[in-house]
Amino acid sequence: MSALVIAEHNNITLEPTTLNTITAAKQLDEDIHILIAGHMIYQIADIATKIDSVTKVLLADNIIYAHGLAEPLSSLITEIGHNYHAILASATTHSKNVLPRVAALFDVAQISDVSNIISNDTFIRQIYTGKALEILKSKDNIKIITVRSSSFKEAKNTGGHAIIETVSNKNYSLCSSFLSRQINKSRRPELITSKIIISGGRGIGSIENFKLLEVVADKLGAAVGATRAAVDSGFATTDMQIGQSGKIVSPELYIAVAISGAPQHIAGISDSKIIVAINKDKDAPIISIADYFIVGDLYQILPELVTELNK
Amino acid sequence: MKVLVAVKPVIDCDVKFLIKEDNSRINFNNLKFIINPFDENAIEEAVRLKEAGKVSEIIVVSIGPSQSKNIIFTALAFGADRGIFIVNEDTKLQPLAIAKLLKIIAIRELPAMIIAGKQSIDDNLGQTGQMLSALLGWSQGTFVSKLIINSTNVEVIREIDNGLETIVLSLPTVITVDLRINKPRYASLSNIIKAKKKPIDILSSIDLCNDISPHLITLKIEELKRHKFGINLANVTELIDKLKIKVI
Ligand SMILES: Cc1cc2nc3c(=O)[nH]c(=O)nc-3n(C[C@H](O)[C@H](O)[C@H](O)COP(=O)(O)OP(=O)(O)OC[C@H]3O[C@@H](n4cnc5c(N)ncnc54)[C@H](O)[C@@H]3O)c2cc1C
Ligand SMILES: Cc1cc2nc3c(=O)[nH]c(=O)nc-3n(C[C@H](O)[C@H](O)[C@H](O)COP(=O)(O)OP(=O)(O)OC[C@H]3O[C@@H](n4cnc5c(N)ncnc54)[C@H](O)[C@@H]3O)c2cc1C
Numbered sequence: 132m133s134a135l136v137i138a139e140h141n142n143i144t145l146e147p148t149t150l151n152t153i154t155a156a157k158q159l160d161e162d163i164h165i166l167i168a169g170h171m172i173y174q175i176a177d178i179a180t181k182i183d184s185v186t187k188v189l190l191a192d193n194i195i196y197a198h199g200l201a202e203p204l205s206s207l208i209t210e211i212g213h214n215y216h217a218i219l220a221s222a223t224t225h226s227k228n229v230l231p232r233v234a235a236l237f238d239v240a241q242i243s244d245v246s247n248i249i250s251n252d253t254f255i256r257q258i259y260t261g262k263a264l265e266i267l268k269s270k271d272n273i274k275i276i277t278v279r280s281s282s283f284k285e286a287k288n289t290g291g292h293a294i295i296e297t298v299s300n301k302n303y304s305l306c307s308s309f310l311s312r313q314i315n316k317s318r319r320p321e322l323i324t325s326k327i328i329i330s331g332g333r334g335i336g337s338i339e340n341f342k343l344l345e346v347v348a349d350k351l352g353a354a355v356g357a358t359r360a361a362v363d364s365g366f367a368t369t370d371m372q373i374g375q376s377g378k379i380v381s382p383e384l385y386i387a388v389a390i391s392g393a394p395q396h397i398a399g400i401s402d403s404k405i406i407v408a409i410n411k412d413k414d415a416p417i418i419s420i421a422d423y424f425i426v427g428d429l430y431q432i433l434p435e436l437v438t439e440l441n442k
Numbered sequence: 443m444k445v446l447v448a449v450k451p452v453i454d455c456d457v458k459f460l461i462k463e464d465n466s467r468i469n470f471n472n473l474k475f476i477i478n479p480f481d482e483n484a485i486e487e488a489v490r491l492k493e494a495g496k497v498s499e500i501i502v503v504s505i506g507p508s509q510s511k512n513i514i515f516t517a518l519a520f521g522a523d524r525g526i527f528i529v530n531e532d533t534k535l536q537p538l539a540i541a542k543l544l545k546i547i548a549i550r551e552l553p554a555m556i557i558a559g560k561q562s563i564d565d566n567l568g569q570t571g572q573m574l575s576a577l578l579g580w581s582q583g584t585f586v587s588k589l590i591i592n593s594t595n596v597e598v599i600r601e602i603d604n605g606l607e608t609i610v611l612s613l614p615t616v617i618t619v620d621l622r623i624n625k626p627r628y629a630s631l632s633n634i635i636k637a638k639k640k641p642i643d644i645l646s647s648i649d650l651c652n653d654i655s656p657h658l659i660t661l662k663i664e665e666l667k668r669h670k671f672g673i674n675l676a677n678v679t680e681l682i683d684k685l686k687i688k689v690i
Binding site: 198200201202205223224225227228229230231232233234235236238239240241242243253257258259260261262263264265266267268269270271304306307308309310311312313314315323359362363368369370375376378384395397401405406407408418419420421422423424425426432435436439440 | 480536537538541560561563564567568569570571572573574575576577579580581582583584585587597600601602603604605606607608609610611612615620621622656657658659660661662663664665666668669670672673674675676677678679681682684685688
């Protein structure tokens with residue numbers, strides 16, 4: 132039996148997190164298949180055949196998969212999934228939407244947000260807003276797994292020689308339909324894979340000040356993140372939210388500007404290698420998890436940072 | 443339209459109290475339960491829809507140990523009409539089991555819509571709504587920050603990784619909500635008094651379903667120590683010097 136990876140894509144390009152998931156799958160099996168379900172996706176299928184360790188590309192090309200709606204996609208995965216002992220996807224909103232359905236249809240548990248694979252049935256994940264690790268064992272014969280991308284390296288996208296097989300879905304119901312999508316296009320790196328992130332909190336105070344973060348980000352080649360409070364204040368968009376109910380990140384360098392460090396925010400950043408806090412309050416909780424901190428006013432510090440980086 | 447809201451009892455306290463000496467999970471004896479924050483938004487949304495005349499009845503359902511029953515009263519005080527409390531003294535209910543129990547209630551009550559939270563603050567799995575939708579064969583809208591009821595369907599805006607998505611769901615449907623969907627109200631004193639008179643059905647998990655045993659076994663829980671003694675830097679120049687050595 133092999134392991135199946137569910138590819139994430141926008142019908143044109145493959146999301147890089149799919150490559151991290153392949154690395155996780157390699158720890159479970161040597162024979163890895165990848166499912167690409169979408170519409171007009173031949174280009175991606177071709178790219179996928181070259182990924183290291185992938186032996187088979189399952190191609191489901193149908194308009195019903197074009198927008199990744201959960202109901203048809205989960206019944207497709209359930210129909211083809213019987214042949215696998217593990218089905219993996221990255222822990223993105225896309226698979227969090229789809230995979231629990233697959234698990235329920237197989238009558239098995241889903242193992243969410245896995246950061247370490249110990250053996251074929253034993254996994255590690257973080258619980259309690261990242262304050263504890265849970266080592267758990269699955270009793271199911273099919274393991275449905277979402278993978279924390281930042282915990283696994285990207286697989287090489289060269290060297291593979293997979294064959295392509297087309298698959299389709301016999302039973303599905305169309306009980307939902309796609310209307311529109313508003314994509315917040317950013318020329319900066321993706322938050323979940325970025326090496327450097329600079330984030331702003333409610334203390335930033337205005338959209339204009341938030342723009343200063345963007346200037347610094349561009350100097351550093353960084354992605355820009357935000358707290359829930361900053362998003363709710365209208366300084367940043369929802370897709371920029373980091374934390375327990377937003378994105379989980381693990382950059383080499385995380386710069387937290389005017390962020391207090393609530394446990395729900397820390398839950399999303401605690402795997403960062405180096406945390407830098409800039410805060411006017413020396414007792415802010417973020418200071419207690421920072422490697423470096425500057426106590427001071429962002430109105431003074433951010434412009435200085437821009438000047439220094441310009442040198 | 444009848445709406446079922448799933449509310450989860452959670453414990454909001456320091457992790458030290460959640461892990462036992464032998465690295466297993468705590469017993470929930472003597473701890474105070476609150477409503478999972480996302481589920482407060484779920485109740486609020488149902489109440490607003492009722493106030494707008496779109497919803498006729500709100501039923502809250504919760505599964506938990508007997509000492510978590512207080513959260514049903516809280517939900518009723520927020521404006522739900524009646525409650526169903528499924529007592530489960532064995533603490534190891536996993537999302538699939540919760541979804542199976544909720545499915546049984548859904549089939550009994552036949553609501554047009556079930557609203558749940560997008561995740562819970564303790565285990566943070568965010569699976570229950572999706573599993574329930576799949577088991578029922580109903581449509582699904584997850585991570586919802588806006589919900590509009592039309593005559594024959596529901597339109598939802600979902601928060602996705604790179605922006606927002608609007609989809610249309612035919613009824614019946616299962617929705618999971620984000621905190622941004624609304625701002626829950628405080629229960630007024632008169633509503634708290636009224637809640638005491640509202641009907642609550644008390645059922646037992648074992649009587650409802652014999653297939654709720656855990657599929658995942660916790661072998662060990664380890665507390666992660668995050669505290670660092672960071673270096674206080676005087677200015678930006680010092681910061682850049684440090685970072686030059688380390689990363690940039
Ligand atoms: C169920 C639930 C889920 C949640 N999920 C998330 C989540 O996913 N992500 C998340 O981030 N939050 C989440 N939260 C919210 C979280 O609890 C905090 O409210 C939030 O993180 C606070 O954001 P903040 O640090 O930006 O704001 P605040 O806590 O208001 O902190 C602002 C900081 O800015 C500093 N400051 C102000 N002015 C200046 C200045 N001029 N110069 C320098 N420093 C300044 C202040 O000293 C303060 O430390 C969640 C909450 C709940 C209940
Ligand atoms: C490996 C493992 C070990 C566990 N061990 C324990 C343990 O020792 N003790 C223990 O008490 N629990 C244990 N649990 C159960 C766990 O605490 C949760 O109750 C369960 O996993 C539900 O998942 P969640 O809270 O992440 O739900 P989510 O899927 O995140 O919840 C989403 C929504 O589903 C609905 N919902 C979820 N649960 C309920 C409910 N009970 N009643 C009504 N609606 C609900 C709510 O609307 C909620 O907002 C364990 C779970 C796992 C996976």
